[in-house]
Amino acid sequence: MSAIITFCVMFAFWIVMSGKFDLFHLTMGLLSSGLVTWLSHDLLFSGHTKKFGGLMVEIGRFLRYVVWLSWQIVIANIHIAGLALSPQAREIMDPHVVSFKTVLKTDFARFVLANSITLTPGTVTIRIQDDTFYVHAITAQSAGDLAGAGDGPGEMERWVAWVFEGGSR
Amino acid sequence: MKRLTLVILAICALIMLAAAVDLPNWADPSSPASTHLSPDFLEQGYGETATPNIVTVVLADYRSYDTMFEAVVVFAAALIVLVVLRRTPRQRSKMVQHRPVREGRDTVLRGAAQLIIPVMQIFALYVVGHGHYSPGGGFQGGVIFGASFILLALCYNLQFTIDRFKEQAVLFCVAGGVLLYAGVGAICLAMGWNFLGYAGLAGILGVSEVMARSHGILLVEVGVGITVFSVMMSLYYDLASGGDLDEGL
Amino acid sequence: MEQFLISIGVALLLLMLMSLFRVVAGPTVIDRILGVNVIGIKTVVLIIIVGILDGRVEMFIDIALAYALLNFITTIAAARFYQRQSQPAAADAEEAKTAPSAPPTAENPPAGKEGSHA
Amino acid sequence: MLNAVVIFLMVSGFMLFFATTVGLLRFPDFYTRVHAAGKGDTLSTALLLAGLIIYYLQDFSGEALLTAVKLSLIVFFVFLASPTATHAIIDAGYEAKVPYWTKRKPSADGEPYPGPERRREDRQI
Structure with missing residues (x-):
């Protein structure tokens, strides 16, 4: 199943990159997609639901998540640009390291969460050791945003859990 | 000994400087290369080989010998690194291990690698296949294809990559790429043309002589690509693990 | 409009030269790697600007x-190599496993989900 | 009209890259510099490329559309690769115990601020 999806995706990439539709190039594309599928069919969709419908649901939810994330990225960039250009940067900054245990189970969801943390305001993922995240936060407030209020997971973690593991948002 | 080396180097440099005086000036429009060769290549290149990218035509057809021995040089580099660095299991036990501590930390790199590597491989194959129309060809495509495996070894670990792609298979590819290149030339020779005269492939492939040259260029590009990618992997296997083939970077 | 693209390209080049200061000055190796990464990503943009000015984007x-991938x-x-060099050798690694492998943080929260507010 | 959009996108991308470079040059330690480089680089590259895509699509054709799709492939790749590279770099720096800048004072009982500095005393390498 994953091999078939990988083959289709690879052939789509070939069409986009090649832009030539004669028989010779299409045959070459089929051969190349087959070779890549044979070499790495277990890579592209490892750690996802095996069913096609479930994959579609994941992709749809992921797109909604991306919309939310892009706004966060814009905020992050305004934040860091203001910090870089402000004359009293050293007074505003308060760098420290935060660690927290994640509720996410799969590796891919953790990867998405780590990259989202890196892209959003004031925080960079330093390390994931087993299921603990170590995050470098540049101001005290950004660390607070990340961890969320109280005991439950932060807003972003709830989003990621909703996308990949079907939790409530 | 050092002084002797210096003297020999100085003599060689003087000879080369003396020879350089007789070279035509840079970009001299009246030099033989500019008056005869370049216009001929530019005018006849497409007509003779049905390949729009003149650089590819010159590289893989007009001076195909040169490219073949470039591939042989790359092949020799892999062999030499193998001879110098590769250790047998008996030697291995004497060495102090330097194992990086990485268990449970690679989640982010793995997540990125599993998305990037297949796309990278199809891009590499595209670069090899479209050397006729856009910049690219065997060397560039082979480098990208090999780099995708190096990314796999960096993000997972070396053992994982070796399990997927055995050392024997890599060395088979190293030799096989050069063999494919030389084999195409030998087939042309057997068909009664010059060595690497791709028009000789016309009878086998069942196409016109012009198209046969185009396909011959593609075949030798594939040979170069296989050589380059497997040589990169072989070098990485040996260099990253110091010849032990157990732990990479 | 071409003037605008050319000026953006030149300005990007100047800023890349400024980033080069970080590569030259250090102070640590990993700072240099960071500077090289920044320059490499911007080179991709520069290549495409050149391609558009040249009118041959599909080639560039x-x-x-390829440049983005290799960068x-x-x-x-480079980061992995630097990391490996700074790790203890195999004999020390055995000790390190008994020592707390988790780096202590601001409040070192115990199990359970809690951020360390300032 | 489209030109205005292109100019807006590219100038804002350029301003972000300017801020990134300033941050890279004047932030006090390695970790904060990673913040500047990791965030500013991603969005500024994406904005600059988006401006170029729109500019390129002005004379529309089938081939131009394919090229634009390839260009947006680069944008996706940057969004995937840049945070990952940032993570790899800061992880390596943390492992190597690169010096750490902080305003926080040692706490009352004489304990130093337990950031990465204390790890250096832990392992004594």
């Missing part, structure tokens, strides 16, 4: 994509 885009791999490889 392959170069840009990514270079950065990862």
